[in-house]
Amino acid sequence: xxxxxxxxxxxxxxxxxxAMKRGGRLLGAQVxxxxxxxxxxxxxxxxxILTGLSPSAHAASNAEDPTPGWWEGMLGPGKAIDTDRWFxxxxxxxxxxxxxxxxxxxxxxxxxxxxxxFPELALEDVANAAFExxxxxxxxERLACLVGCSMGGMGALAYMVLHPGSVRxxxxxxxxxxxxxxxxxxxxxxxxxxxxxxxxNGGDYDxxxxxxxxxxxxxxxxxxxxxxxxxxxxxxxxxxxARIRLDPEKREGEPFGFEFQVESYLQGHAQRFVRxxxxxxxxxxxxxxxxxxxxxxxxxxxxxxxxxIQIERALVIGxxxxxxxxxxxxxxxxxxLSAAGAHVDFVALDSPQGxxxxxxxxxxxxxxxxxxxxxx
Amino acid sequence: xxxxxxxxxxxxxxxxxxAMKRGGRLLGAQVxxxxxxxxxxxxxxxxxILTGLSPSAHAASNAEDPTPGWWEGMLGPGKAIDTDRWFxxxxxxxxxxxxxxxxxxxxxxxxxxxxxxFPELALEDVANAAFExxxxxxxxERLACLVGCSMGGMGALAYMVLHPGSVRxxxxxxxxxxxxxxxxxxxxxxxxxxxxxxxxNGGDYDxxxxxxxxxxxxxxxxxxxxxxxxxxxxxxxxxxxARIRLDPEKREGEPFGFEFQVESYLQGHAQRFVRxxxxxxxxxxxxxxxxxxxxxxxxxxxxxxxxxIQIERALVIGxxxxxxxxxxxxxxxxxxLSAAGAHVDFVALDSPQGxxxxxxxxxxxxxxxxxxxxxx
Numbered sequence: 001x002x003x004x005x006x007x008x009x010x011x012x013x014x015x016x017x018x019a020m021k022r023g024g025r026l027l028g029a030q031v032x033x034x035x036x037x038x039x040x041x042x043x044x045x046x047x048x049i050l051t052g053l054s055p056s057a058h059a060a061s062n063a064e065d066p067t068p069g070w071w072e073g074m075l076g077p078g079k080a081i082d083t084d085r086w087f088x089x090x091x092x093x094x095x096x097x098x099x100x101x102x103x104x105x106x107x108x109x110x111x112x113x114x115x116x117x118f119p120e121l122a123l124e125d126v127a128n129a130a131f132e133x134x135x136x137x138x139x140x141e142r143l144a145c146l147v148g149c150s151m152g153g154m155g156a157l158a159y160m161v162l163h164p165g166s167v168r169x170x171x172x173x174x175x176x177x178x179x180x181x182x183x184x185x186x187x188x189x190x191x192x193x194x195x196x197x198x199x200x201n202g203g204d205y206d207x208x209x210x211x212x213x214x215x216x217x218x219x220x221x222x223x224x225x226x227x228x229x230x231x232x233x234x235x236x237x238x239x240x241x242a243r244i245r246l247d248p249e250k251r252e253g254e255p256f257g258f259e260f261q262v263e264s265y266l267q268g269h270a271q272r273f274v275r276x277x278x279x280x281x282x283x284x285x286x287x288x289x290x291x292x293x294x295x296x297x298x299x300x301x302x303x304x305x306x307x308x309i310q311i312e313r314a315l316v317i318g319x320x321x322x323x324x325x326x327x328x329x330x331x332x333x334x335x336x337l338s339a340a341g342a343h344v345d346f347v348a349l350d351s352p353q354g355x356x357x358x359x360x361x362x363x364x365x366x367x368x369x370x371x372x373x374x375x376x
Numbered sequence: 377x378x379x380x381x382x383x384x385x386x387x388x389x390x391x392x393x394x395a396m397k398r399g400g401r402l403l404g405a406q407v408x409x410x411x412x413x414x415x416x417x418x419x420x421x422x423x424x425i426l427t428g429l430s431p432s433a434h435a436a437s438n439a440e441d442p443t444p445g446w447w448e449g450m451l452g453p454g455k456a457i458d459t460d461r462w463f464x465x466x467x468x469x470x471x472x473x474x475x476x477x478x479x480x481x482x483x484x485x486x487x488x489x490x491x492x493x494f495p496e497l498a499l500e501d502v503a504n505a506a507f508e509x510x511x512x513x514x515x516x517e518r519l520a521c522l523v524g525c526s527m528g529g530m531g532a533l534a535y536m537v538l539h540p541g542s543v544r545x546x547x548x549x550x551x552x553x554x555x556x557x558x559x560x561x562x563x564x565x566x567x568x569x570x571x572x573x574x575x576x577n578g579g580d581y582d583x584x585x586x587x588x589x590x591x592x593x594x595x596x597x598x599x600x601x602x603x604x605x606x607x608x609x610x611x612x613x614x615x616x617x618a619r620i621r622l623d624p625e626k627r628e629g630e631p632f633g634f635e636f637q638v639e640s641y642l643q644g645h646a647q648r649f650v651r652x653x654x655x656x657x658x659x660x661x662x663x664x665x666x667x668x669x670x671x672x673x674x675x676x677x678x679x680x681x682x683x684x685i686q687i688e689r690a691l692v693i694g695x696x697x698x699x700x701x702x703x704x705x706x707x708x709x710x711x712x713l714s715a716a717g718a719h720v721d722f723v724a725l726d727s728p729q730g731x732x733x734x735x736x737x738x739x740x741x742x743x744x745x746x747x748x749x750x751x752x
Binding site for chain 2: 116178179180181182183184185186188189191192193195196198202203218221222225226229233234237238240241242243254255256258259260261262263266283287290293323326
């Protein structure tokens with residue numbers, strides 16, 4: 001879909017059929033990606049970024065798309081992920097509707113969108129699709145560094161365990177070696193809010209719709225607000241919103257309408273998300289996050305699973321205010337990769353912004369990630 | 377409504393009209409309550425319990441109602457709140473549908489349920505109604521102790537600041553001196569899930585309905601699940617549920633249906649709550665919690681507000697795993713009451729159960745509360 005907006009995406013056609021972990025296969029599937037910097041002749045300076053659930057491949061501005069990306073402060077010439085030195089690739093997750101094949105894509109077998117006919121999606125599939133792009137698409141034998149943020153951090157663990165020798169160094173950002181029950185509960189409730197919305201209609205709503213057509217706006221709004229609540233932290237909000245009221249003219253007129261600034265903040269987040277993300281894609285990626293467990297590769301044991309990952313160096317970073325991916329889970333990753341033989345730096349930050357700190361506390365994340373990459 | 381089930385409730389007719397903090401008044405209103413033990417001739421052994429948002433006045437079994445109460449382990453002969461010594465009163469909150477006048481009650485002016493015609497409810501109104509019961513209904517000049525749990529702890533602060541000299545000692549359990557933005561965000565989202573449910577219908581659903589009639593089941597279910605998620609803790613669930621799957625025959629057949637035990641646990645909680653609590657009452661009490669701020673009585677300053685509370689002794693208790701009423705808020709209460717001249721014991725527990733620890737970790741709460749009461 002060419003809307004005339006700047007677009008730096010490239011597309012890699014996955015091998016067809018592309019077999020999925022839990023069964024089923026995709027025909028004619030693709031992965032969208034963007035790149036920054038130049039690959040050396042030795043092809044030894046590639047950094048791949050795997051994203052969280054909702055971001056696109058547009059991690060930062062570039063010549064073809066000067067709009068700011070979702071990690072604009074981290075990525076660019078002279079920045080922590082220095083595009084003067086590194087050839088950086090950001091892959092849109094398989095199953096996401098930002099250019100990669102997903103439940104909103106046309107199923108070539110029917111000519112109609114897959115919807116719930118899309119095969120069950122695991123983060124291993126997201127990882128395998130990104131690996132195909134890097135290995136066969138871009139001809140890169142070995143990544144200098146694999147960076148995974150949030151859901152992308154789990155995908156990065158899958159990438160490394162499934163493709164030994166494909167990664168030299170790893171940066172693990174605000175993520176987990178497996179989904180724990182608190183995170184599963186939150187994500188399950190987000191999915192349920194969408195599923196219970198009559199406009200979801202078993203996945204059969206209007207895809208790529210404008211306003212006014214069938215779309216589970218209520219469920220997506222509740223899901224997004226619950227997401228934002230768990231992505232941030234109580235500490236940050238005490239300082240930021242306290243008990244500040246909205247100006248009376250900004251309040252909703254309806255009973256029990258919004259009155260506090262924090263309610264308006266959540267509403268703003270929801271309004272920017274709803275109708276900009278496909279609900280079925282959200283359900284598939286959310287469930288894939290619940291399913292992920294590196295312990296599967298270690299006979300049920302996280303440490304044994306991590307021990308199968310052979311890399312040279314790793315930076316594992318997290319924040320004490322993250323309630324969705326608590327710091328103990330970053331410690332597990334650091335301990336496991338270290339036991340596997342990697343030289344591991346573990347950085348525990350006290351950023352007040354919770355899970356989203358990696359998107360907000362650019363100074364501290366830049367210092368840690370920039371320092372690590374400079375030392376490679 | 378006499379259903380033939382055991383019922384130990386008594387009812388106190390509030391002065392009519394009963395003026396509400398934010399305007400409006402109730403005619404012919406009542407407060408439901410239960411009692412345990414015997415009041416001494418000097419009327420100096422009364423302990424009043426103010427509850428959280430959803431419990432009834434049935435805190436423990438008694439002769440007329442032998443079914444276990446919501447604080448059964450804490451209250452009874454020889455227990456921490458020893459009914460051999462204390463005359464214990466538990467008041468159902470004004471605005472709750474467990475016997476007190478509430479939005480589901482008949483408005484004498486119209487002969488129809490109040491619904492959203494119920495005046496705006498503040499926790500100060502809940503406190504004033506309980507004070508009327510104790511002072512004029514039961515003829516008790518001064519409580520030996522006022523116990524407030526969760527929302528009831530905020531109501532207890534209101535009770536003491538509004539009625540100087542009415543309380544000797546205070547037990548503050550898992551509560552806060554004001555609603556902070558994280559808690560407001562959670563409660564706002566719970567209310568929104570109900571408000572967005574088409575079956576809520578602006579508050580005009582079928583009250584006291586059976587199954588199949590108009591009731592916002594989806595909204596109430598989402599609200600309850602979000603409540604349970606924030607009432608417990610990630611730490612507890614790691615040990616309790618980990619990543620245990622449901623037996624295949626217990627899974628839902630539908631797409632994205634429940635698969636993990638933690639999802640089934642939440643569903644069980646929701647099923648026990650939905651249709652047993654009136655949605656409009658839930659909205660009123662939830663908003664009242666957001667509105668509460670002891671700082672209102674101290675020119676906007678929490679400490680100055682608490683300083684106006686004149687009592688002899690206090691026990692302030694909370695848990696480090698509580699994300700809804702974090703331990704720092706209990707510390708504020710302890711500091712403020714101490715600055716006001718009370719002798720204050722502050723107990724910070726590490727119970728893994730989160731906010732609900734006071735309902736679950738009976739051994740530790742018994743030790744603290746029993747020890748405090750024994751010393752009075």
